[in-house]
Amino acid sequence: MTPDLxxxxxxxxxxxxxxxxxxxxxxxxxxxxxxxxxxxxxxxVSLSIRRGEVLGLVGESGCGKSTLGRMVAGLTTxxxxxxxxxxxxxxxxxxxxxxxxxxKIQMIFQDPMSSLNPxxxxxxxxxxxPRVHGIVSRDRVPSYVEDILQQVGLDPSTGKRxxxxxxxxxxxxxxxxxxxxxxxxxxxxxxxxxALDVSIQAQVLNLFVKLREEFELTYLFVSHDLGVVEHISxxxxxxxxxxxxELGEAExxxxxxxxxxxxxxxxxxxxxETGKKTYRAIxxxxxxxxxxxxxxxxxxxxxxxxxxxxxxxxTLREVAPGRLSACHLNDRAA
Amino acid sequence: xxxxxxxxxLQTHFLTxxxxxxxxxxVSFSLDKGQILGLVGESGSGKSVTxxxxxxxxDPPGRVTGGQIVFDGDDLVAGxxxxxxxxxxxRIAMIFQDPMMTLNPxLRIDTQMxxxxxxxEKVSRAEALRRSREALVQVGISSPDERLQSxxxxxxxxxxxxxxIAIALLHKPDLIIADEPTTAxxxxxxxxxxxxxxxxxxxxxxxxxxxxxxxxxVSSLADRLAVMYAGRIIEEGPTAEVIANxxxxxxxxxxDSVPQxxxxxxxxxxxxGMTPSLLNLPQGCKFAPRCPRADDACLVEPSLAPAGAxxxxxxxxxxxEPPGKVLAP
Amino acid sequence: xTQVGISTPVRIDSPSRRIAKEFLEDPVAVIxxxxxxxxxxxxxxxxxxxxQNPYDLAQLNIMxxxxxxxxxxxxxxxxxxLGTDQQGRDMLSAIMYxxxxxxxxxxxxxxxxxxxxxxxxxxxxYFGGRLDSFIMRVVDLQLSFPAILIALILLAxxxxxVDKVILALVIVQWAYYARTVRSSAIVETxxxxxxxxxxxxxxxxxxxxxxxxxxxxPPLIVxxxxxxxxxxxxxxxxxxxxxxxxxxxxxxxLLIANGYDYLLSGSYWxxxxxGIALVxxxxxxxLVGDRLRDVLNPRLQK
Numbered sequence: 001m002t003p004d005l006x007x008x009x010x011x012x013x014x015x016x017x018x019x020x021x022x023x024x025x026x027x028x029x030x031x032x033x034x035x036x037x038x039x040x041x042x043x044x045v046s047l048s049i050r051r052g053e054v055l056g057l058v059g060e061s062g063c064g065k066s067t068l069g070r071m072v073a074g075l076t077t078x079x080x081x082x083x084x085x086x087x088x089x090x091x092x093x094x095x096x097x098x099x100x101x102x103x104k105i106q107m108i109f110q111d112p113m114s115s116l117n118p119x120x121x122x123x124x125x126x127x128x129x130p131r132v133h134g135i136v137s138r139d140r141v142p143s144y145v146e147d148i149l150q151q152v153g154l155d156p157s158t159g160k161r162x163x164x165x166x167x168x169x170x171x172x173x174x175x176x177x178x179x180x181x182x183x184x185x186x187x188x189x190x191x192x193x194x195a196l197d198v199s200i201q202a203q204v205l206n207l208f209v210k211l212r213e214e215f216e217l218t219y220l221f222v223s224h225d226l227g228v229v230e231h232i233s234x235x236x237x238x239x240x241x242x243x244x245x246e247l248g249e250a251e252x253x254x255x256x257x258x259x260x261x262x263x264x265x266x267x268x269x270x271x272x273e274t275g276k277k278t279y280r281a282i283x284x285x286x287x288x289x290x291x292x293x294x295x296x297x298x299x300x301x302x303x304x305x306x307x308x309x310x311x312x313x314x315t316l317r318e319v320a321p322g323r324l325s326a327c328h329l330n331d332r333a334a
Numbered sequence: 335x336x337x338x339x340x341x342x343x344l345q346t347h348f349l350t351x352x353x354x355x356x357x358x359x360x361v362s363f364s365l366d367k368g369q370i371l372g373l374v375g376e377s378g379s380g381k382s383v384t385x386x387x388x389x390x391x392x393d394p395p396g397r398v399t400g401g402q403i404v405f406d407g408d409d410l411v412a413g414x415x416x417x418x419x420x421x422x423x424x425r426i427a428m429i430f431q432d433p434m435m436t437l438n439p440x441l442r443i444d445t446q447m448x449x450x451x452x453x454x455e456k457v458s459r460a461e462a463l464r465r466s467r468e469a470l471v472q473v474g475i476s477s478p479d480e481r482l483q484s485x486x487x488x489x490x491x492x493x494x495x496x497x498x499i500a501i502a503l504l505h506k507p508d509l510i511i512a513d514e515p516t517t518a519x520x521x522x523x524x525x526x527x528x529x530x531x532x533x534x535x536x537x538x539x540x541x542x543x544x545x546x547x548x549x550x551x552v553s554s555l556a557d558r559l560a561v562m563y564a565g566r567i568i569e570e571g572p573t574a575e576v577i578a579n580x581x582x583x584x585x586x587x588x589x590d591s592v593p594q595x596x597x598x599x600x601x602x603x604x605x606x607g608m609t610p611s612l613l614n615l616p617q618g619c620k621f622a623p624r625c626p627r628a629d630d631a632c633l634v635e636p637s638l639a640p641a642g643a644x645x646x647x648x649x650x651x652x653x654x655e656p657p658g659k660v661l662a663p
Numbered sequence: 664x665t666q667v668g669i670s671t672p673v674r675i676d677s678p679s680r681r682i683a684k685e686f687l688e689d690p691v692a693v694i695x696x697x698x699x700x701x702x703x704x705x706x707x708x709x710x711x712x713x714x715q716n717p718y719d720l721a722q723l724n725i726m727x728x729x730x731x732x733x734x735x736x737x738x739x740x741x742x743x744x745l746g747t748d749q750q751g752r753d754m755l756s757a758i759m760y761x762x763x764x765x766x767x768x769x770x771x772x773x774x775x776x777x778x779x780x781x782x783x784x785x786x787x788x789y790f791g792g793r794l795d796s797f798i799m800r801v802v803d804l805q806l807s808f809p810a811i812l813i814a815l816i817l818l819a820x821x822x823x824x825v826d827k828v829i830l831a832l833v834i835v836q837w838a839y840y841a842r843t844v845r846s847s848a849i850v851e852t853x854x855x856x857x858x859x860x861x862x863x864x865x866x867x868x869x870x871x872x873x874x875x876x877x878x879x880x881p882p883l884i885v886x887x888x889x890x891x892x893x894x895x896x897x898x899x900x901x902x903x904x905x906x907x908x909x910x911x912x913x914x915x916x917l918l919i920a921n922g923y924d925y926l927l928s929g930s931y932w933x934x935x936x937x938g939i940a941l942v943x944x945x946x947x948x949x950l951v952g953d954r955l956r957d958v959l960n961p962r963l964q965k
Contacts, residue, residue, distance in 0.1 A: 060521065103864050106862055118856075128863070129864070175859070198547060199587060199605040202604040209601060271553075
């Protein structure tokens, strides 16, 4: 029995390398120890997303979650591995098939201001792609745009305005309308509510929940905010320094985190506990992704680290039904 | 007991091309020695401008146009820049959201810290260095000697913010004003800094104003909370009581908007509409257009009135009963 | 579903109106702009408002040769307010016609150089990589030679002619626009709205010219105002040196050159008045350009 998978991420890696400039190359030929810097932003991630689910992807800055989201949205290509949409490798598609697949996966961006072209009116921002791609006939575009604006909770008469005439929350809605206008079935939300005020954030989260039902959407919800992710996701994937460390059903993962890093994240979600809370802070800062620790990336900050963690990379394996975790401690317990 | 800081009817206005924006309009609050106040609000609520006003750091076209800021018996508004220059960095310190507001990118940490010490006190270089080292240890930096020799760009964001906090602590100030200092940091780092700041305040008796948009962050840190909306304080009181029984519909809405601990996947209780523009505020209660309890009585602006022991609220129809549900998981 | 944003109290001014408003707040810039409009109108209407057609030989009288300003013609009753040249040509009319040539050459070369520079600059910024490196090395090479030198060499090879001067000016100037557009396009390319457009599977051409380009216009306008003044000056220089426009279509520069020989013999007006016209035009454009730079520079805005 295989669940209906809409997207399969298969051993995907993304490396960014900074080539040496002339001065550095000269220095190198003269014997200086300079090597090209390579960052493994995403390091061998495999992940399947079921049709209709919300998969939350959490992690701290530099963990590669946004890069993974951008690869899924087709904005960058993986250095290694394949991304399959409905079973087809998206990199192998050509022409109209590639375009159709690209349109089916849309992205909602973090900054509601910079993600809207400041020189275009909202009706053009939303209506351009449907018109150009012939999704609706030219004369029906205005009414089509009005419909979509209404669906995301904007007054259709606001279509003639420019982005700077909107508040942050409204701009976020315009960004969502633009994505919906090409009739996608998969949305990558990259920190889509992070820049919004709390009260507006709740409005936009509610909108995501509503649209998911109305348009039968699947979400990859990328965020640093475990509280937000917990609320909206069916399953949660946790990344640390480019690697997937844990994956499981949302409520279960929050209630019983397996990986020490997930445990730390969960314990530090700010809650409305009043009175002096004692923070059981995990120690140390994030290591540089340019020079990550050997073995398990988390071992320098992990309270349970032992010798094996310093040399051997733990593999992601099933520790309970539907739960994957990459931690050597699970072998000890077994 | 005398108050360390007493802000009375503070007015800070910005004269813009399109009119006068009253960013802070009649804000009053006070702070005892060693007390932690959480100043909470969304963008445009005036929380940061309030903090900047206390230190006289409001840039033109903004100006403190009225009210008093009494710090340890002296009125800072009347005293103006000469008085502030004496206090700033010495008795009142500021921590910014971006630590690079404090740190100079081209100077080594030791140079910056020693200069800061000697700006207000005539001590030897060695003594200043010793105190700098001590301050770094205080904020949980494990190898202070190595850090002192470094430049700011060699640090991570969390480490920079720690150094900025250490600089703020150099003169053992009576009051620290912290403007969203952990907002740009990752959760695990935020937790570390929160715990350290809390400990420091308890140990040294420093009063703290923690300005933030995140109620959850201050709920475990602050002794008292003041919630701001459209340039006004709309609710004020002991943290535990404000969180457990928010009386202003806006405070209640803010708490309800936070997804943590809500039923998974369900609709969140949302505050309708959006924050009004400061140039075009509604008549009467500024929250009325977004408020589920508003009626004609709200067309006259209510004042911040006492509501129970040691609490006050600016509302015509405040909630009386605590909310029915459990807030924390 | 609740509707938001029905009563947004934000200002409805479009960006361009706001810029226009701010521009007009500086009296010096307003003077510059009025002067430029005046000059442009004179150039445009020269055939209808000039006292005589200075290149219709039938209208010239050799008897009126080199008359000082304010003298009256021997033949007709016409007063030469700015004097006449050696051929008895009214200087006022000659300047009006000369302005026409000068401005036409500058504007046509500007339009062509902007078009080429913009396409090249946007392409380099959008595709990046090797293409960008190659294009920018060409631009650097171009900009490392003095403009006047390149123009002189070109015209020495091509010969005189209005079209050849325009070609020379385009070749000298496109690189400025390419560099300007590229630097602002690189900043814009990194913004999310370009990624969003790519997500929507819009063609590269559409993204470059419909999305990217309009957002690179403000710095382009500033450079264009500086460059148009440069183009006028450069054309005048070339014509003065005798490699520019032909004698049959004299620009201000050629007028100055013509009078140069008589400067020492006391006929100062033949060179002086075209010179003043040239200086006034260039100053007017520079005043407008300075103010535009202030208004369009986001760093100077509050």
